Amino acid sequence: xxxxxxxxxxxxxxxxxxxxxxxxxxxxxxxxxxxxxxxxxxxxxxxxxxxxxxxxxxxxxxxxxxxxxxxxxxxxxxxxxxxxxxxxxxxxxxxxxxxxxxxxxxxxxxxxxxxxxxxxxxxxxxxxxxxxxxxxxxxxxxxxxxxxxxxxxxxxxxxxxxxxxxxxxxxxxxxxxxxxxxxxxxxxxxxxxxxxxxxxxxxxxxxxxxxxxxxxxxxxxxxxxxxxxxxxxxxxxxxxxxxxxxxxxxxxxxxxxxxxxxxxxxxxxxxxxxxxxxxxxxxxxxxxxxxxxxxxxxxxxxxxxxxxxxxxxxxxxxxxxxxxxxxxxxxxxxxxxxxxxxxxxxxxxxxxxxxxxxxxxxxxxxxxxxxxxxxxxxxxxxxxxxx
Amino acid sequence: xxxxxxxxxxxxxxxxxxxxxxxxxxxxxxxxxxxxxxxxxxxxxxxxxxxxxxxxxxxxxxxxxxxxxxxxxxxxxxxxxxxxxxxxxxxxxxxxxxxxxxxxxxxxxxxxxxxxxxxxxxxxxxxxxxxxxxxxxxxxxxxxxxxxxxxxxxxxxxxxxxxxxxxxxxxxxxxxxxxxxxxxxxxxxxxxxxxxxxxxxxxxxxxxxxxxxxxxxxxxxxxxxxxxxxxxxxxxxxxxxxxxxxxxxxxxxxxxxxxxxxxxxxxxxxxxxxxxxxxxxxxxxxxxxxxxxxxxxxxxxxxxxxxxxxxxxxxxxxxxxxxxxxxxxxxxxxxxxxxxxxxxxxxxxxxxxxxxxxxxxxxxxxxxxxxxxxxxxxxxx
Numbered sequence: 001x002x003x004x005x006x007x008x009x010x011x012x013x014x015x016x017x018x019x020x021x022x023x024x025x026x027x028x029x030x031x032x033x034x035x036x037x038x039x040x041x042x043x044x045x046x047x048x049x050x051x052x053x054x055x056x057x058x059x060x061x062x063x064x065x066x067x068x069x070x071x072x073x074x075x076x077x078x079x080x081x082x083x084x085x086x087x088x089x090x091x092x093x094x095x096x097x098x099x100x101x102x103x104x105x106x107x108x109x110x111x112x113x114x115x116x117x118x119x120x121x122x123x124x125x126x127x128x129x130x131x132x133x134x135x136x137x138x139x140x141x142x143x144x145x146x147x148x149x150x151x152x153x154x155x156x157x158x159x160x161x162x163x164x165x166x167x168x169x170x171x172x173x174x175x176x177x178x179x180x181x182x183x184x185x186x187x188x189x190x191x192x193x194x195x196x197x198x199x200x201x202x203x204x205x206x207x208x209x210x211x212x213x214x215x216x217x218x219x220x221x222x223x224x225x226x227x228x229x230x231x232x233x234x235x236x237x238x239x240x241x242x243x244x245x246x247x248x249x250x251x252x253x254x255x256x257x258x259x260x261x262x263x264x265x266x267x268x269x270x271x272x273x274x275x276x277x278x279x280x281x282x283x284x285x286x287x288x289x290x291x292x293x294x295x296x297x298x299x300x301x302x303x304x305x306x307x308x309x310x311x312x313x314x315x316x317x318x319x320x321x322x323x324x325x326x327x328x329x330x331x332x333x334x335x336x337x338x339x340x341x342x343x344x345x346x347x348x349x350x351x352x353x354x355x356x357x358x359x360x361x362x363x364x365x366x367x368x369x370x371x372x373x374x375x376x377x378x379x380x381x382x383x384x385x386x387x
Numbered sequence: 388x389x390x391x392x393x394x395x396x397x398x399x400x401x402x403x404x405x406x407x408x409x410x411x412x413x414x415x416x417x418x419x420x421x422x423x424x425x426x427x428x429x430x431x432x433x434x435x436x437x438x439x440x441x442x443x444x445x446x447x448x449x450x451x452x453x454x455x456x457x458x459x460x461x462x463x464x465x466x467x468x469x470x471x472x473x474x475x476x477x478x479x480x481x482x483x484x485x486x487x488x489x490x491x492x493x494x495x496x497x498x499x500x501x502x503x504x505x506x507x508x509x510x511x512x513x514x515x516x517x518x519x520x521x522x523x524x525x526x527x528x529x530x531x532x533x534x535x536x537x538x539x540x541x542x543x544x545x546x547x548x549x550x551x552x553x554x555x556x557x558x559x560x561x562x563x564x565x566x567x568x569x570x571x572x573x574x575x576x577x578x579x580x581x582x583x584x585x586x587x588x589x590x591x592x593x594x595x596x597x598x599x600x601x602x603x604x605x606x607x608x609x610x611x612x613x614x615x616x617x618x619x620x621x622x623x624x625x626x627x628x629x630x631x632x633x634x635x636x637x638x639x640x641x642x643x644x645x646x647x648x649x650x651x652x653x654x655x656x657x658x659x660x661x662x663x664x665x666x667x668x669x670x671x672x673x674x675x676x677x678x679x680x681x682x683x684x685x686x687x688x689x690x691x692x693x694x695x696x697x698x699x700x701x702x703x704x705x706x707x708x709x710x711x712x713x714x715x716x717x718x719x720x721x722x723x724x725x726x727x728x729x730x731x732x733x734x735x736x737x738x739x740x741x742x743x744x745x746x747x748x749x750x751x752x753x754x755x756x757x758x759x760x761x762x763x764x765x766x767x768x
Contacts, residue, residue, distance in 0.1 A: 002389055002483055002484055002485040003484075023514075052468075054441075054447050054448070055441035055442060055447060055468070056441060056447035057447070059509060059513065060509065060510075060513065061440070061441075061442040061506060061507070061509040061510040062469075062510045062753060062754045062755070062758075063468075064468075064469060064623070064753060064754070064759065065510065065623065065626055065753060065754030065755070065758045065759055066510065066512070066626055067626075068623065068625055068626045069626060073623050074623070074624070074625055075622060075623070075624065075637070075638065075641060076622065076623060077620070077621045077622055077623070077642075078621075078623040078759060079467065079469065079473050079476065079477065079621070080467065080468045080469050080473075080753075081465065081466060081467050081468060081477070082441065082448070082450070082466065082468045083448065083450060083465070083466050084447070084448035084451070090465055090466070093465065094465065094477060094480075096484070097477070097480045097481045097484040097486065098477070098480045098484075100480075100483075100484035100485065100486070101479070101480035101481070101482075101483035101484045102389070102483060103476075103480055103483070103619075123447050124447065126445065126446050126447045127446055127447045127448035127451055128446075128451070129452070130445070130446075131409075235486075236486075237463060238463050238464055238465060239461065239462075239463075239464075240450075240451075240454045240459050240464050241460065241461065243411070243451055243452065243453075243454050243455040260461055264463070268486075371448075372448050372450075372451055373448075373451055
């Protein structure tokens with residue numbers, strides 16, 4: 001690595017279904033201000049801005065240019081990235097590479113979305129090929145439910161198993177003052193909630209959220225001066241396996257891109273036994289079933305063993321490997337910010353600043369991103385500087 | 388900081404409506420050409436950065452259309468939304484970060500499937516400005532007037548730029564428009580938006596481009612004709628047109644200054660051998676040459692008249708014909724980089740400027756009326 005790089009400051013908005021009190025730029029500014037305060041920085045300390053969202057949600061072209069008043073990018077280098085649901089982690093990975101390259105010492109990374117201004121499913125459908133995919137692709141919920149059906153069929157998992165994941169994340173969210181949905185739910189309530197797309201019910205699914213998140217990445221030598229415990233980036237990996245939804249292999253519901261990205265990341269970071277070595281995971285888990293299937297794809301347990309791991313409490317706060325102590329995506333989902341919130345939350349865990357949702361003694365944490373056409377982004381952060 | 392170089396370039400011939408190709412099919416030949424040009428295969432590519440724009444492509448994850456043909460299967464990939472020069476910056480960072488040895492950067496645009504006034508209108512504030520009906524052309528017309536008024540730049544001087552670039556494009560096999568236009572032809576073309584006449588404006592083109600960027604180690608191993616990246620710098624001005632001084636390009640001036648500092652250039656007019664700049668409109672080439680420090684503010688009209696920016700002049704600008712001849716949005720800036728690489732290699736054919744090119748400049752723009760600029764300095768060394 002050219003230069004070791006770390007997250008040194010984080011900030012996010014209080015997330016809601018509709019933030020009528022702010023426009024997009026003001027929403028962004030709220031996260032940026034909170035982030036700069038966290039690092040005791042001013043906007044003058046920032047060398048460059050990296051920003052992203054999904055354009056068709058708010059209907060604003062050239063968001064990098066439009067967002068200046070909120071981002072603080074005036075007369076600064078500013079660049080936009082977008083990869084759909086993975087946008088937030090894509091931004092996190094960009095902040096890391098840009099600082100590590102030596103181009104800038106301190107980079108402000110911003111993910112945001114004002115979902116209340118969008119027709120979420122309508123916009124998501126435009127992501128897909130207009131000739132081959134769009135006529136039958138019925139949005140993210142239906143696509144995900146196909147993976148759940150396939151998984152349930154192959155491994156015998158039940159809606160109750162999935163509900164246990166939603167109950168876990170929603171319980172965690174009550175400990176997170178920024179989370180959108182902060183109300184505990186029961187397995188019975190999940191199972192009785194309206195069916196969206198069999199087997200996925202309303203309470204299995206993530207909400208649509210207005211929110212923004214900002215983090216500052218800094219280079220070795222600068223990072224230690226900004227905060228006593230930087231969250232060092234240990235490695236990152238991305239896989240965009242498919243361009244067409246009709247290419248995807250739904251057999252067994254596995255997330256193929258996750259299966260391919262994880263070995264790449266584990267090799268870069270030197271992880272051999274993920275369940276033992278990883279201390280906390282913030283997973284971009286857009287619906288409860290992913291909390292069963294994708295932990296298998298990450299190699300935390302064997303295929304079909306996800307439900308047992310979850311029922312045994314291994315992934316609960318207080319368990320061996322807590323997943324989504326923040327409440328995760330089923331509690332809060334401002335899409336372009338969602339992946340970056342995963343990065344910010346694991347940084348808080350490493351810094352020991354996660355308040356009531358703190359996992360004790362976090363040395364190695366993983367943030368994941370999901371989006372595009374069943375794509376995966378991964379980032380590993382650690383307490384100790386990488387070799 | 389480690390060093391990086393561009394070791395491969397590939398381009399398609401830009402054109403009008405290319406009905407036979409979708410985005411992927413449009414881009415694929417450029418990717419193949421870039422790999423062939425570098426003398427490598429896709430196996431030598433460690434990671435990929437695609438560039439695209441969701442509005443121009445009519446897809447909210449526009450990068451999804453071109454991952455396959457950029458060789459992204461089972462490789463690390465990322466996607467920049469904006470001009471190709473910005474995507475190439477990130478591609479360079481990914482090799483300089485020490486994580487990857489090579490990056491393939493791709494850009495495509497199929498403007499023929501879009502309606503430019505609607506797409507660019509969506510770049511304006513949705514509440515206060517959009518309903519005024521501003522689009523890229525009308526906003527740039529405001530900028531042209533402001534700039535021309537302040538510095539007494541004449542329409543004839545702008546027409547000189549357009550004529551020069553269109554005639555340069557006659558030598559560019561990849562150009563969309565190949566028109567032998569005199570300044571009088573430009574002056575007599577129909578008014579589009581006062582003071583911009585038809586030939587003051589770039590066309591909306593279909594086209595694609597790909598480049599391969601490598602770190603020092605891989606360049607030495609693979610690169611037969613590397614163009615070394617001496618500096619990249621970018622900077623963004625304010626958003627609302629009323630918050631900006633439209634007669635000036637402060638963001639470009641700042642980006643250029645930083646790039647020159649990094650590259651150790653003190654007198655750009657003398658030290659830069661050729662420049663490929665983002666001339667979406669004829670007046671913009673004049674403004675940008677001032678912002679790049681090739682002459683003082685307000686002097687670019689006279690610089691053009693002197694012939695200095697012609698292919699035979701001392702500071703040739705857009706020997707490829709620039710955007711006035713081909714403007715596949717998003718790809719346009721990356722094409723500037725590819726053209727600069729050709730000049731450094733001495734492989735620009737009839738476009739080759741009449742001197743030993745040691746240092747070349749490429750320039751890209753994001754947003755309306757040059758809100759955000761990216762400056763690249765490439766060199767033989």
